Amino acid sequence: xxxxxxxxxxxxxxxxxxxxxxxxxxxxxxxxxxxxxxxxxxxxxxxxxxxxxxxxxxxxxxxxxxxxxxxxxxxxxxxxxxxxxxxxxxxxxxxxxxxxxxxxxxxxxxxxxxxxxxxxxxxxxxxxxxxxxxxxxxxxxxxxxxxxxxxxxxxxxxxxxxxxxxxxxxxxxxxxxx
Amino acid sequence: xxxxxxxxxxxxxxxxxxxxxxxxxxxxxxxxxxxxxxxxxxxxxxxxxxxxxxxxxxxxxxxxxxxxxxxxxxxxxxxxxxxxxxxxxxxxxxxxxxxxxxxxxxxxxxxxxxxxxxxxxxxxxxxxxxxxxxxxxxxxxxxxxxxxxxxxxxxxxxxxxxxxxxxxxxxxxxxxxxxxxxxxxxxxxxxxxxxxxxxxxxxxxxxxxxxxxxxxxxxxxxxxxxxxxxxxxxxxxxxxxxxxxxxxxxxxxxxxxxxxxxxxxxxxxxxxxxxxxxxxxxxxxxxxxxxxxxxxxxxxxxxxxxxxxxxxxxxxxxxxxxxxxxxxxxxxxxxxxxxxxxxxxxxxxxxxxxxxxxxxxxxxxxxxxxxxxxxxxxxxxxxxxxxxxxxxxxxxxxxxxxxxxxxxxxxxxxxxxxxxxxxxxxxxxxxxxxxxxxxxxxxxxxxxxxxxxxxxxxxxxxxxxxxxxxxxxxxxxxxxxxxxxxxxxxxxxxxxxxxxxxxxxxxxxxxxxxxxxxxxxxxxxxxx
Numbered sequence: 001x002x003x004x005x006x007x008x009x010x011x012x013x014x015x016x017x018x019x020x021x022x023x024x025x026x027x028x029x030x031x032x033x034x035x036x037x038x039x040x041x042x043x044x045x046x047x048x049x050x051x052x053x054x055x056x057x058x059x060x061x062x063x064x065x066x067x068x069x070x071x072x073x074x075x076x077x078x079x080x081x082x083x084x085x086x087x088x089x090x091x092x093x094x095x096x097x098x099x100x101x102x103x104x105x106x107x108x109x110x111x112x113x114x115x116x117x118x119x120x121x122x123x124x125x126x127x128x129x130x131x132x133x134x135x136x137x138x139x140x141x142x143x144x145x146x147x148x149x150x151x152x153x154x155x156x157x158x159x160x161x162x163x164x165x166x167x168x169x170x171x172x173x174x175x176x177x178x
Numbered sequence: 179x180x181x182x183x184x185x186x187x188x189x190x191x192x193x194x195x196x197x198x199x200x201x202x203x204x205x206x207x208x209x210x211x212x213x214x215x216x217x218x219x220x221x222x223x224x225x226x227x228x229x230x231x232x233x234x235x236x237x238x239x240x241x242x243x244x245x246x247x248x249x250x251x252x253x254x255x256x257x258x259x260x261x262x263x264x265x266x267x268x269x270x271x272x273x274x275x276x277x278x279x280x281x282x283x284x285x286x287x288x289x290x291x292x293x294x295x296x297x298x299x300x301x302x303x304x305x306x307x308x309x310x311x312x313x314x315x316x317x318x319x320x321x322x323x324x325x326x327x328x329x330x331x332x333x334x335x336x337x338x339x340x341x342x343x344x345x346x347x348x349x350x351x352x353x354x355x356x357x358x359x360x361x362x363x364x365x366x367x368x369x370x371x372x373x374x375x376x377x378x379x380x381x382x383x384x385x386x387x388x389x390x391x392x393x394x395x396x397x398x399x400x401x402x403x404x405x406x407x408x409x410x411x412x413x414x415x416x417x418x419x420x421x422x423x424x425x426x427x428x429x430x431x432x433x434x435x436x437x438x439x440x441x442x443x444x445x446x447x448x449x450x451x452x453x454x455x456x457x458x459x460x461x462x463x464x465x466x467x468x469x470x471x472x473x474x475x476x477x478x479x480x481x482x483x484x485x486x487x488x489x490x491x492x493x494x495x496x497x498x499x500x501x502x503x504x505x506x507x508x509x510x511x512x513x514x515x516x517x518x519x520x521x522x523x524x525x526x527x528x529x530x531x532x533x534x535x536x537x538x539x540x541x542x543x544x545x546x547x548x549x550x551x552x553x554x555x556x557x558x559x560x561x562x563x564x565x566x567x568x569x570x571x572x573x574x575x576x577x578x579x580x581x582x583x584x585x586x587x588x589x590x591x592x593x594x595x596x597x598x599x600x601x602x603x604x605x606x607x608x609x610x611x612x613x614x615x616x617x618x619x620x621x622x623x624x625x626x627x628x629x630x631x632x633x634x635x636x637x638x639x640x641x642x643x644x645x646x647x648x649x650x651x652x653x654x655x656x657x658x659x660x661x662x663x664x665x666x667x668x669x670x671x672x673x674x675x676x677x678x679x680x681x682x683x684x685x686x687x688x689x690x691x692x693x694x695x696x697x698x699x700x701x702x703x704x705x706x
Contacts, residue, residue, distance in 0.1 A: 017353045021391050024389070024392055025391035027392060028394070028396060
């Protein structure tokens with residue numbers, strides 16, 4: 001006896017499933033921009049905006065202090081010497097402050113680096129207003145050059161009362177051509 | 179062409195002779211055998227790697243291998259056991275059993291089936307070859323987290339391509355299984371009459387086609403980050419290494435259900451047969467499996483509690499993860515209810531199934547402990563998690579596979595395995611597996627991190643026990659190999675067609691002769 005013919009064509013079901021496979025491969029890549037949108041929207045991961053925000057007059061809250069600490073890191077084996085001028089400052093929410101950072105290239109070759117900012121706790125990123133930051137551009141250091149780099153920022157007075165400390169962290173990545 | 183002409187064309191249909199039979203075969207039983215044998219070989223290879231790990235950890239201090247090679251061992255042990263041993267074993271069981279269980283003459287796409295198997299040995303060979311490459315094999319753990327994994331030497335692209343090929347292989351197998359189950363059932367075999375092994379595999383196959391492409395995409399991004407200057411996971415270029423963890427666990431969490439759902443199916447076949455009762459709560463089993471499959475997609479964040487997540491995220495993933503305990507509990511209670519007041523006998527397959535229920539539940543409980551995000555801060559990346567996933571994967575997935583092999587081996591080979599040796603194998607394995615992995619709970623709670631070749635002195639005693647257990651476990655599997663090879667060489671007592679008393683009522687496969695003929699169900703069975 002011949003086999004019972006299949007109820008529907010195998011090729012048709014096969015085609016549907018292959019479409020799902022292709023769609024899921026695409027979905028994996030679509031997650032990359034979706035992840036960025038999601039992080040920006042929720043302020044997750046402390047991803048700080050890498051574009052300057054125009055300085056606006058903010059209501060200065062004289063009644064409270066927020067302490068802002070600075071963390072500097074150099075990624076991998078980049079030979080840059082990188083430090084913040086001060087480790088910690090106290091600011092009133094709403095007032096703009098400028099903080100200097102220093103980078104020195106101890107080598108004989110020029111170094112090009114890029115600083116990646118982040119903030120802890122991560123969700124406070126939405127209350128950080130930066131009008132100027134060395135992290136917005138690539139930084140080039142000539143051999144043995146030491147340079148000052150600045151960050152100008154304010155903490156939004158809407159920052160919840162429960163937050164008394166935030167940390168701004170900058171990590172320099174080596175992007176010099178090999 | 180008339181019906182009789184078709185018949186005449188096909189009357190001479192034994193297996194082809196010689197080695198080429200195995201290369202060119204499109205027969206579901208041949209391909210099932212190939213999968214199972216490959217899986218057994220890779221189980222022993224991955225096991226040997228585990229013994230290198232346990233030998234190094236027998237005493238504190240550095241004994242046999244350097245730390246880099248040690249980390250390669252943990253990485254390859256995991257990749258080989260997951261992709262080379264457990265998944266092929268399930269694919270082999272699916273190939274052998276699904277057509278026989280649903281009354282189909284073969285898989286729906288037999289040539290594709292051949293291809294999906296033959297990709298596998300080449301992929302695992304390529305993975306093994308990375309051990310001899312400059313800079314050693316990948317050593318960043320099976321999760322392949324960047325930036326660490328990007329430091330892998332010459333082995334890096336080969337590791338990635340291995341994963342691509344393994345992914346293609348399992349996607350093809352999954353496609354074939356879905357088409358077979360949807361299209362090839364015998365008349366009367368409605369979806370809700372399918373044996374639970376078929377159901378669990380159907381859901382597993384859907385998980386596979388949804389997750390393997392995402393994983394393939396994620397490792398492709400690793401590849402382009404390393405060689406083509408993209409910055410998906412490179413912070414310097416605006417990427418984020420944590421994104422990889424999300425992509426990986428979006429694949430990785432459903433993947434652990436890929437490794438356990440078919441086990442649920444196997445156990446749901448074995449327990450009713452040896453309890454001489456019908457499976458308790460069949461439809462609730464089906465719905466529970468489907469719920470677990472769905473929930474597996476929305477809980478991946480519980481692998482990343484310590485990476486930095488807002489409190490809302492931690493709460494969501496904690497509760498969503500705990501929810502999985504509900505359908506899993508339904509299954510465990512159904513197995514117990516099936517045994518309740520059954521006329522139980524304790525042949526080897528039943529022993530493995532009962533051990534599965536007990537030990538898998540234990541592994542499930544430690545999983546529940548880890549789902550609680552504040553508690554997980556203590557457990558994360560310690561030996562506690564190592565103990566947890568070995569309880570669910572060794573005494574879970576592997577026990578179910580071994581039980582399934584004992585259950586169906588007489589049907590495949592026509593010979594009864596040696597029951598006394600099989601009982602010895604069971605007791606040695608079960609006792610040693612607990613000796614190996616139970617102390618690791620205490621090690622983890624006391625703070626011993628995973629993936630380190632050396633440890634503080636206070637961990638010495640439990641590690642020594644664990645190593646002794648590991649070695650007994652490893653060498654006990656030689657008994658299993660001996661038992662299986664003996665049956666495959668047609669030695670031992672003849673098995674009856676029904677094999678197990680009353681088994682004919684529990685599955686179509688036991689209404690066929692033993693050994694199962696090369697072609698079965700050319701005439702579809704009557705299913706009522």
